[in-house]
Amino acid sequence: MDKFLELEQVSKAFGGTRALSRVSFSVGQGLVHALVGENGAGKSTLMKILMGIHQPDEGRILLKGRPVSIANPVKARSLGFGIVFQEIELCPNLSIMENLFLGGELHHRGFMRFREMEKHAAEALNLLRLKLDPKTPVSELSVPQKQMVQIARAIIYKPDLLIFDEPTSALTADSVQHLFQAIKQLKQQKITVLYISHKLQEIFELADMVTVLRDGQHINTLPVSEVNEDKLVQMMVGRELELSARRGEVKPGEVRLRVESLSGRGFSKISFELRAGEVLGVAGLVGSGRSELVETIFGVLPVTEGRILLGAEDITRHSVAYRAGLGMALVPEDRQFAGIIFTMVLKQNLSLPGVVLGAREFGRLVISGARESKVACETMQKLRVVAGSPEAEMQSLSGGNQQKVVIGKWLLLKPSVFILDEPTRGIDVGAKAEIHKLIRELADQGRAVLVVSSELPELLALADRILVMREGRLMGEVCGERRCEQEIMRLAVAGVE
Amino acid sequence: MAEGKLKLVRNLFARHREISVALILGLEIFIFYLLLREPGRAHSFINGDNFLMIFKYSGIYGIAAIGASMIIISGGIDLSPGAVIALTTVVTGHLFVESNLPLPLAALLGFLVGLGTGLLAAFLVTIIKLPPFIATLGVMGVARGLAFIITKGGFYDLSQKIPEHFSLLHLPIEYWPGTMMVALAVIFHLFMVYTRWGRQVHAVGGNETASYFSGVKVRRIKFFVYLCGGLFASLSGVILCIVHGQGRADVASGYELDIIAASVVGGASLSGGKGSVLGAVLGSLIFGVLRNGLSQVTGLTFYERLIVGVVVVVIVIIDQLTVRKENKI
Numbered sequence: 031m032d033k034f035l036e037l038e039q040v041s042k043a044f045g046g047t048r049a050l051s052r053v054s055f056s057v058g059q060g061l062v063h064a065l066v067g068e069n070g071a072g073k074s075t076l077m078k079i080l081m082g083i084h085q086p087d088e089g090r091i092l093l094k095g096r097p098v099s100i101a102n103p104v105k106a107r108s109l110g111f112g113i114v115f116q117e118i119e120l121c122p123n124l125s126i127m128e129n130l131f132l133g134g135e136l137h138h139r140g141f142m143r144f145r146e147m148e149k150h151a152a153e154a155l156n157l158l159r160l161k162l163d164p165k166t167p168v169s170e171l172s173v174p175q176k177q178m179v180q181i182a183r184a185i186i187y188k189p190d191l192l193i194f195d196e197p198t199s200a201l202t203a204d205s206v207q208h209l210f211q212a213i214k215q216l217k218q219q220k221i222t223v224l225y226i227s228h229k230l231q232e233i234f235e236l237a238d239m240v241t242v243l244r245d246g247q248h249i250n251t252l253p254v255s256e257v258n259e260d261k262l263v264q265m266m267v268g269r270e271l272e273l274s275a276r277r278g279e280v281k282p283g284e285v286r287l288r289v290e291s292l293s294g295r296g297f298s299k300i301s302f303e304l305r306a307g308e309v310l311g312v313a314g315l316v317g318s319g320r321s322e323l324v325e326t327i328f329g330v331l332p333v334t335e336g337r338i339l340l341g342a343e344d345i346t347r348h349s350v351a352y353r354a355g356l357g358m359a360l361v362p363e364d365r366q367f368a369g370i371i372f373t374m375v376l377k378q379n380l381s382l383p384g385v386v387l388g389a390r391e392f393g394r395l396v397i398s399g400a401r402e403s404k405v406a407c408e409t410m411q412k413l414r415v416v417a418g419s420p421e422a423e424m425q426s427l428s429g430g431n432q433q434k435v436v437i438g439k440w441l442l443l444k445p446s447v448f449i450l451d452e453p454t455r456g457i458d459v460g461a462k463a464e465i466h467k468l469i470r471e472l473a474d475q476g477r478a479v480l481v482v483s484s485e486l487p488e489l490l491a492l493a494d495r496i497l498v499m500r501e502g503r504l505m506g507e508v509c510g511e512r513r514c515e516q517e518i519m520r521l522a523v524a525g526v527e
Numbered sequence: 528m529a530e531g532k533l534k535l536v537r538n539l540f541a542r543h544r545e546i547s548v549a550l551i552l553g554l555e556i557f558i559f560y561l562l563l564r565e566p567g568r569a570h571s572f573i574n575g576d577n578f579l580m581i582f583k584y585s586g587i588y589g590i591a592a593i594g595a596s597m598i599i600i601s602g603g604i605d606l607s608p609g610a611v612i613a614l615t616t617v618v619t620g621h622l623f624v625e626s627n628l629p630l631p632l633a634a635l636l637g638f639l640v641g642l643g644t645g646l647l648a649a650f651l652v653t654i655i656k657l658p659p660f661i662a663t664l665g666v667m668g669v670a671r672g673l674a675f676i677i678t679k680g681g682f683y684d685l686s687q688k689i690p691e692h693f694s695l696l697h698l699p700i701e702y703w704p705g706t707m708m709v710a711l712a713v714i715f716h717l718f719m720v721y722t723r724w725g726r727q728v729h730a731v732g733g734n735e736t737a738s739y740f741s742g743v744k745v746r747r748i749k750f751f752v753y754l755c756g757g758l759f760a761s762l763s764g765v766i767l768c769i770v771h772g773q774g775r776a777d778v779a780s781g782y783e784l785d786i787i788a789a790s791v792v793g794g795a796s797l798s799g800g801k802g803s804v805l806g807a808v809l810g811s812l813i814f815g816v817l818r819n820g821l822s823q824v825t826g827l828t829f830y831e832r833l834i835v836g837v838v839v840v841v842i843v844i845i846d847q848l849t850v851r852k853e854n855k856i
Binding site for chain 1: 721727730742743744801
């Protein structure tokens with residue numbers, strides 16, 4: 031088999047972190063080559079280097095035996111590299127054809143050459159066996175059809191190498207099959223495919239070769255026929271677990287939160303119990319319905335079926351404010367979008383839930399700024415929020431300190447059920463450790479804590495039990511001796527056979 | 528030491544936008560004092576009668592601006608106040624002149640009709656979930672249209688039936704717009720700054736999603752502010768009707784944009800979360816003084832609109848420059 035693309039000792043560092051260190055492997059001509067690894071393994075950095083978005087610090091890339099430099103995305107395109115992104119990035123108000131040529135319209139002295147573009151668009155759609163008129167507005171397409179248009183957009187430039195970046199995360203099971211057929215079509219056209227995914231089943235169905243990356247290092251490249259699921263998971267996870275000091279054995283108290291066959295947007299039939307004094311983790315890949323589940327429990331998203339009980343009370347139909355008043359708190363996944371109000375200063379952000387619920391700490395009739403400052407100072411001390419003063423602008427705080435504010439605003443209300451969705455995403459190591467400590471303290475004080483996280487080491491360090499979700503369903507619970515990363519990955523990625 | 532004081536002053540200005548708006552107002556009055564000074568004669572600008580006049584006219588804008596600024600702080604916009612003012616004057620005038628109802632009753636009913644338009648806007652924005660711009664544009668059309676249907680092209684003259692030196696609660700009617708404006712501005716400024724409801728209006732304007740995630744009943748807050756928008760516009764209409772003795776369908780046209788401009792000059796941001804009631808009322812006074820003064824400067828009659836437009840833009844530019852500086856430090 032001819033070597034189409036070769037990577038030799040490719041390294042890339044961002045500041046102090048090495049995203050890729052001396053990665054070498056080759057991709058055969060006309061094959062579907064899968065690239066797997068956990069979050070942060072270096073998959074996307076590698077992809078961005080191939081697309082000319084980043085430049086490698088060391089090493090070289092050879093295309094058909096000749097070294098090439100990929101200085102920018104335009105160069106990548108001219109070398110014959112195309113990419114299909116994870117998110118759908120189409121303009122819904124424009125037609126398929128207009129989307130395909132967006133930014134690269136064919137023209138003659140500024141006048142669009144519609145007939146030529148239509149011809150090329152029809153060819154691309156034909157190649158993917160899509161029976162669609164290129165003039166159809168994208169807004170009229172289904173999600174899988176839109177995904178196909180994304181692929182058509184990449185093949186319109188007749189690439190030799192097509193990179194797929196987790197293309198199935200937004201797709202349903204049957205549209206995944208459509209996608210696979212399209213990829214097999216491309217393979218017949220002698221197009222080389224680099225397929226990035228962490229869904230193992232897909233790799234066994236689709237790929238000829240697989241490369242495993244872990245912590246920026248190349249672990250192995252081998253034919254898919256020579257590996258099985260367990261071996262692959264082991265290669266992906268394989269490192270020593272970085273456990274921070276675990277909590278001692280806890281005796282869970284009474285049931286604080288009970289979820290009974292709950293269904294909502296993006297998940298269905300989920301049941302579990304959460305007891306006082308325990309930390310329950312929720313693991314799963316992005317898009318598995320974790321965030322939707324906790325937001326539904328908090329009343330932000332609607333329940334379609336099932337019940338939620340807080341203590342003994344059925345809160346399924348109650349408002350966010352009512353739930354918060356009964357002692358439930360949620361730290362949302364997206365801190366900027368759903369956590370912070372940037373037009374208000376630090377102390378006002380900290381006091382908001384208390385103010386909404388009429389907490390007496392801020393004064394009876396009117397809000398006293400002095401009392402607000404006093405409460406804010408206490409919270410800031412407790413969480414070690416580094417800020418100029420209680421009147422500091424939220425923009426001036428670091429990500430870690432902003433996150434502490436989003437957590438801290440609930441502390442005054444002493445919630446009995448504390449839900450944290452990705453509590454340490456994108457914050458520095460020091461703040462992360464402090465938030466972990468806080469979560470343990472909350473549980474030690476007898477609160478029931480639910481933690482959603484994409485980082486398995488974090489869940490393993492914090493949680494007493496871990497629920498694993500996949501595609502909106504609860505795949506199982508990991509606890510006690512079975513508590514290990516591989517088991518969770520197996521449930522999250524492959525499911526129970 | 529001096530630097531510390533400078534920073535303190537700068538902080539004071541950044542936190543309390545009303546101070547700089549008041550300073551601009553003072554500067555404006557000083558400029559007109561210089562321009563209109565004529566040796567040996569009483570000053571035509573700086574005198575009690577003229578100030579009463581300024582307050583009488585600015586009060587109509589200012590009272591409506593209280594509600595409008597609350598809506599803008601919540602992240603919305605209201606295009607209806609001018610039309611609602613007109614409808615209120617027409618309904619009050621019709622009931623008083625044609626139906627021979629006593630003035631207090633006619634005024635009350637006129638006020639309730641205006642309040643009803645606020646209710647309609649609140650309904651369209653929070654229940655039907657129309658964008659505020661479209662919802663209040665619709666309300667504007669409906670209110671102005673109803674006013675024309677009722678008057679059939681004419682107008683109601685109330686002045687014949689209102690006594691020459693009419694006064695209410697021992698306060699001559701000419702003093703009412705200014706007095707009401709100042710009193711309501713202070714009350715609702717304090718309401719917005721110091722109460723739970725006011726804080727939640729600011730929160731919704733700053734980040735609706737984050738407010739919802741913190742337990743704020745976003746729809747209830749929005750309903751409340753649009754209702755307030757109708758309330759203050761219609762109060763302004765009743766006062767206008769009695770003070771000027773007319774109920775006209777074409778009165779207060781274009782006020783909505785002047786009121787929005789006054790709120791923005793007073794420190795409100797059209798993207799929500801920022802601004803104050805006091806700032807908006809001071810903004811209305813800036814425009815009132817500007818119009819009054821320009822009308823007295825000979826030879827500037829045709830320049831009035833141009834100058835008003837330039838002043839709005841310049842004040843907002845200065846504000847943006849100072850805010851940007853603040854953020855850099």
